[in-house]
Amino acid sequence: MTYTSFLADYGSRFVDGALVTAIQFLCSLGLAVLVANLFGLMMLSSNPVLRRAAVGYVEFFRGTSLLVQLFWLFYVLPLFGITLDNFLTGFLAVGLNLGAYGAELVRGAIQSVPRGQWEASYALSMSAAQRMRRIIIPQAFVTMLPAWGNLVIELLKSTALVALIAVPDLMFEARQLNNTTYLSTWTFGTALVIYYVFSRFLITPCMRWTERIMARRIGRA
Amino acid sequence: MQWDFAFTAEILPKMLWATGNTLLAAGMGYAIAAVIGLLFALAQRTPLRILTYITREIVEFIRSTPLVLQIFFVYYVGPEYGLYLSPWVAGMIAIGLHYAAYISEVYRGGIESVPKGQWEACIAINLTTMQTYRRIVLPQALPPSIAGMGNYLISIFKDTPILSVIGVAELMQAANAVGGQNYRYLEPYTMVGVIFLVISLTAARAIRWFEATVRRKLGMQ
Amino acid sequence: MMEDLSSYPLELVGPDIPMVRFMKVRKSYGDLIVLDNLNLDIAPSEMVSIIGPSGSGKTTVLRMLMTLETINGGVIYVDGKPLTHMPKNGVLVRADAKYLRKARSSIGMCFQHFNLFPHMTALQNCMEGPVLALGLSRREARERAEELLLMVGMIDKKDQHPSRLSGGQQQRVAIARALAMRPKVMLFDEVTSALDPEVIGEVTNVIKDLVFKHRLTMLMVTHQMGFARDISDRVCFFYGGKIEEQGSPAELFSNPKSKRTQQFLSAVKAAD
Numbered sequence: 001m002t003y004t005s006f007l008a009d010y011g012s013r014f015v016d017g018a019l020v021t022a023i024q025f026l027c028s029l030g031l032a033v034l035v036a037n038l039f040g041l042m043m044l045s046s047n048p049v050l051r052r053a054a055v056g057y058v059e060f061f062r063g064t065s066l067l068v069q070l071f072w073l074f075y076v077l078p079l080f081g082i083t084l085d086n087f088l089t090g091f092l093a094v095g096l097n098l099g100a101y102g103a104e105l106v107r108g109a110i111q112s113v114p115r116g117q118w119e120a121s122y123a124l125s126m127s128a129a130q131r132m133r134r135i136i137i138p139q140a141f142v143t144m145l146p147a148w149g150n151l152v153i154e155l156l157k158s159t160a161l162v163a164l165i166a167v168p169d170l171m172f173e174a175r176q177l178n179n180t181t182y183l184s185t186w187t188f189g190t191a192l193v194i195y196y197v198f199s200r201f202l203i204t205p206c207m208r209w210t211e212r213i214m215a216r217r218i219g220r221a
Numbered sequence: 222m223q224w225d226f227a228f229t230a231e232i233l234p235k236m237l238w239a240t241g242n243t244l245l246a247a248g249m250g251y252a253i254a255a256v257i258g259l260l261f262a263l264a265q266r267t268p269l270r271i272l273t274y275i276t277r278e279i280v281e282f283i284r285s286t287p288l289v290l291q292i293f294f295v296y297y298v299g300p301e302y303g304l305y306l307s308p309w310v311a312g313m314i315a316i317g318l319h320y321a322a323y324i325s326e327v328y329r330g331g332i333e334s335v336p337k338g339q340w341e342a343c344i345a346i347n348l349t350t351m352q353t354y355r356r357i358v359l360p361q362a363l364p365p366s367i368a369g370m371g372n373y374l375i376s377i378f379k380d381t382p383i384l385s386v387i388g389v390a391e392l393m394q395a396a397n398a399v400g401g402q403n404y405r406y407l408e409p410y411t412m413v414g415v416i417f418l419v420i421s422l423t424a425a426r427a428i429r430w431f432e433a434t435v436r437r438k439l440g441m442q
Numbered sequence: 443m444m445e446d447l448s449s450y451p452l453e454l455v456g457p458d459i460p461m462v463r464f465m466k467v468r469k470s471y472g473d474l475i476v477l478d479n480l481n482l483d484i485a486p487s488e489m490v491s492i493i494g495p496s497g498s499g500k501t502t503v504l505r506m507l508m509t510l511e512t513i514n515g516g517v518i519y520v521d522g523k524p525l526t527h528m529p530k531n532g533v534l535v536r537a538d539a540k541y542l543r544k545a546r547s548s549i550g551m552c553f554q555h556f557n558l559f560p561h562m563t564a565l566q567n568c569m570e571g572p573v574l575a576l577g578l579s580r581r582e583a584r585e586r587a588e589e590l591l592l593m594v595g596m597i598d599k600k601d602q603h604p605s606r607l608s609g610g611q612q613q614r615v616a617i618a619r620a621l622a623m624r625p626k627v628m629l630f631d632e633v634t635s636a637l638d639p640e641v642i643g644e645v646t647n648v649i650k651d652l653v654f655k656h657r658l659t660m661l662m663v664t665h666q667m668g669f670a671r672d673i674s675d676r677v678c679f680f681y682g683g684k685i686e687e688q689g690s691p692a693e694l695f696s697n698p699k700s701k702r703t704q705q706f707l708s709a710v711k712a713a714d
Contacts, residue, residue: 063418067382067393072414075406153285160287164386171290184297192286192294199285338557341510345551346571346623347543356570360561439561439603 006186010177017173018194024087024159024169025198028094032155035099040106054103061100067161069093074165090162090169098155105151109144110136142214149207153199160195170194229408232399236412239395244420246312246391247378253317254377255370258324263354265329283322289383291315296387312384320377327369331362364436371428375421382413392416445515447527447534454522461486461521461659462507462627468515469502476502478683480516484627487657491670491691494680495706500663503680504629507661508551509542520548521626547575550625554632556612558604564591564615565600568622576623583622590618594648610641614648621652628652630662634669642666649673667710671695679703 042054061069070093077084084092113136121131163172174191178184264276283291296311306314335358343353382393396409450465460483469477477499484490492500505511507518509525517534518525527534528541537545558567568587572578578586591597594614604612613633620628630649634642646669652658653673664670670677671691678688679700687700698704 059422060418063421064414065379065382065393065417067385068410068414068417071393071396071406072410075400076410079407157285157287160289161383163289171287174290175293178293178297184294184301188290188294188297191290192282195286195290196282200281336557338553338555339559341508341551341553342557342559344510344546345508345549345553345557345620347547347575348571349543349575352574356574357559361559 001183003186006181006183007190010181010187013173013177014170014190014194017168017170017191018198020168020172021156021159021170021195021198024091024094024162024167025156027091028098028159029152029155031091031095032099032102032151035096036102036106039099039103040110043103043107044110058100058103061097062104066093066097066158067164069097070161070165086162086165086167089165090159090167094155094158094162098151098158101151101154102148105144105147106140109140109147112143113139138218142211142218142220145207145211145214149204149211152203152207156195156199156203225405225408228403228405229412232409232412235395235399236392236409236416239390239392240416240420242389243378243381243391246309246316246381246384246389247374249313250316250320250381251374251377253313254320254324254373257317257321259328261321261325262328262332265325266332280322280325283319288316288319288380289386291319292383292387308384308387308389312387312389316377316380316384319380320373323373323376324370327366327373328362330369331366332358334365335361360439364432364439367428367432367435371424371432374428375424378424379417379421447517450517450524450527450534452529452532452534453524454519458485459522460484460519461488462661463519464503464516465519466516467506467513467518469499469506469511470514476683477506480683480685482678482685484659484661486659489653489660489662489673489675491674491677492661492663492680493665493667493670493677493706494686498680499683500680501631504551504631504661504663507627508549508629509546520545525549547623548626549629550620550623550627551629551631552613552616552620552633554635556604556609556616556636558612558616558619560604563601563603564596564607564618567604567615568619571619571623586622587618590621591615593621593651594618595644608641609637610644613637613645617645617648617652625658627659627661630660630664632663632665635665665710667695667707679706681706 039054039057042050043058045051045054070089073084073089073093074086077089117135117139118131121135126134159169160171163169163175166172170191174187177187181187261276261280265273265280267273292312292315295315296306296308299306299311339357339361340353343357348356381389381391384391385394385397388394392413396406396413399409400406454460454463462482462484464480464482467477467480468475480503482503492503494500502511506513507520507525513526517527523545524534524537525542525545526537528537528545529535558564559570562570565584565587568590569580569583572583572586573580576583588597588600591600594617596611596614596618599607599611599615604615607615617633633649634645637645646666649660649662650673653660662670662674674691676688677691677694679686679694679698679702681702687694687698687703694703695707698707
């Protein structure tokens with residue numbers, strides 16, 4: 001069997017898997033961004049209850065392993081009567097976990113906006129919300145974009161774990177194919193290359209492009 | 222669903238023993254990663270352009286693809302070429318290489334943080350390149366690398382559960398086994414989570430302390 | 443383009459060979475010519491100061507001599523032997539790493555920013571080169587280092603790390619570190635420029651000692667005209683990658699011939 005005929009026979013399986021991975025990726029990215037902003041801002045809140053809750057969330061999700069969280073959601077939650085669909089469980093776990101890392105980035109970026117900017121907006125008698133929205137967040141956003149670039153790649157890689165709770169993503173398909181064909185080099189190798197193309201030629205250029213656009217918009221480039 | 226304390230006590234010894242294995246896996250994987258990572262970093266600093274380029278691409282590829290897939294790849298591809306690796310060996314190779322790619326970046330950053338004047342002073346007192354690295358550059362590259370190195374130690378520890386996919390007898394594998402035998406997942410998975418949380422939070426504190434100590438010992442505040 | 447090196451001697455011979463000879467040395471970065479056809483001899487035990495506006499190539503002269511920069515043309519000789527090149531089959535070819543390492547062992551250098559090794563004490567800084575590069579035993583190296591630290595007045599701080607020392611103290615340790623290699627030629631690259639005014643004296647006093655007591659061959663780039671005048675045998679004024687004018691300090695400072703030298707000196711005086 002040649003690699004070409006292997007692809008002709010099983011190529012569609014890789015495509016199906018890649019599509020599921022792509023959707024998993026987008027859903028968990030959306031969730032992660034939401035979680036990151038929510039908890040990142042909460043960590044900076046002047047309300048100690050909110051602050052502590054956010055710190056607790058971040059420490060918890062960063063301190064336990066993603067796979068453990070995934071299995072807990074999948075195997076333990078149903079015991080309490082909450083049964084979630086595999087797909088939903090998958091991106092919930094990935095999104096909640098990576099969101100905790102993202103929250104740290106949000107917090108750090110907002111804190112890195114120089115004091116003078118806060119004081120200047122105070123001097124212009126902006127409200128706290130205006131100050132955040134118009135002055136602080138745009139600058140913090142540009143600051144944290146490069147770090148998000150790495151985080152987004154991590155997020156894509158993390159989605160591969162959902163295969164272990166039988167979400168039919170790229171990883172899952174590769175494993176299934178390996179079990180039926182025993183062509184390990186081709187199956188796993190092809191999957192590796194697809195993941196590589198995703199991150200190197202889709203995600204990275206997109207992030208770079210966003211970085212450039214945003215930097216220009218706030219006059220840093 | 223009620224928490225069963227008797228069951229917890231019954232499985233605790235097994236879980237703790239598996240924790241030992243998890244720590245062992247993390248330690249060994251980290252040791253491999255630290256050595257290969259240094260080779261990756263130094264390979265990118267030789268005057269040989271082609272070696273720099275190839276190493277760069279390898280590092281990029283490893284960093285852009287999921288660890289779980291790499292573990293499967295290493296474990297299953299060997300036998301196709303007559304090379305049978307035990308789960309432990311395959312797991313250590315995969316996780317070691319994966320983190321070597323990350324750690325090489327930490328080393329690179331550390332080496333690049335050593336000011337140019339230090340290299341020039343080494344020429345002025347006529348040290349060889351080897352002596353310069355060993356005595357002057359690497360010792361100074363160390364302290365700024367500790368935080369990054371420490372974070373990856375914790376990351377590698379949190380990624381060891383993935384080794385359960387090829388049957389390495391670490392904590393996650395133990396929880397799967399115990400859960401499967403007794404049809405109770407609440408206690409084992411929750412215990413895994415708690416153990417991970419405790420160890421990684423403790424380790425994070427220890428690393429911060431260690432970094433401060435090394436800086437003080439080397440007289441660099 | 444390969445340079446024709448056949449006209450350069452394999453080594454300098456004769457009774458009065460200079461300690462350092464720059465022979466038609468050229469240095470450029472791309473299109474920018476930093477040094478153009480430089481010819482400069484430094485006699486044994488001579489103290490030569492280089493002055494001039496920034497960008498005139500004066501620091502480059504020292505860096506080339508320390509082999510921190512490669513040259514684009516010409517040859518540098520130290521103690522009669524080529525430094526930048528080596529003899530091979532009767533002609534000079536560009537020196538390889540091994541030759542360069544051996545040849546540069548006769549040069550010592552002190553830097554504007556000291557470049558002490560921050561993870562080592564003052565004593566360890568001074569022992570590192572002798573042990574690793576000269577192969578001295580630790581005991582010999584320690585004796586030599588302590589002797590030199592005593593000479594620069596830093597013996598009571600020998601177990602301190604650089605971060606605990608003032609700029610002037612660090613620079614004195616750096617001088618001891620360079621001297622520990624027993625160089626034939628010492629280079630001082632703006633060694634007082636990064637210092638607070640009140641500690642400049644402690645460094646210049648050490649250099650004065652080296653000049654008047656130890657008669658080392660020295661080449662110094664400096665912005666301190668008074669100091670250059672006090673201790674130099676000869677002063678070279680660099681302008682635009684060339685020696686615009688040179689002579690004894692008395693001539694050059696009191697009676698500069700070139701218009702550019704006059705302008706530079708009066709500008710410096712006005713700034714003081």
